[in-house]
Amino acid sequence: MTDLDTTALRTAVRHPRVTPWAAGTVLALCDEIDQLRAENGAARGEATAMGAYAREMKQGVTVRDAALDRVRALHRPVEVEPSDTICGECSYRLSNGRYFGKVEDYPCPTIRALDGAP
Structure with missing residues (x-):
């Protein structure tokens, strides 16, 4: 689909053979098309910004999860005699x-805090 050239249409309706009703209708449609194009451009900009924000949030979650994994690796359970952990x-x-x-x-206060346990 090709873009409709509303500027050319606005010029064309000035032709003496175009009725005032047709010219008014075409001009109104051109205004609506221009408005929709502006709204579409704004929506695309918002979608791009939201995509960047989502990528940033995902990266933050990945960093957080890696940090939690490191803490859990440090605070690991160890079996000791006579069957205590x-x-x-x-x-x-x-x-x-x-x-x-x-x-x-085990679980120690650190692991309980990570797990949300009292």
Whole structure:
């Protein structure tokens, strides 16, 4: 479909053989076409802006999810004797690899906060 040249139509209706009624109708239609074109251009601009915003939000979600994955990787469950599960990050670990002293049950406060649990 080719674009309708409303400027040419506005000029053409000035011809002496065009009736006033036809000229008025054509001019009204030209005004409506121009208005619709302006609205369409504005809508396209808004759609482009919304697309950019959506891409930006998606990138933010990806960054946030990666950060949460890193936190969860740090605060991972560790099985210890006699069948307890503790948080490897929150619990104190000796140089020999054993946990001693401050031992935090899993899920720890950090994981509970991420999960929305009390």
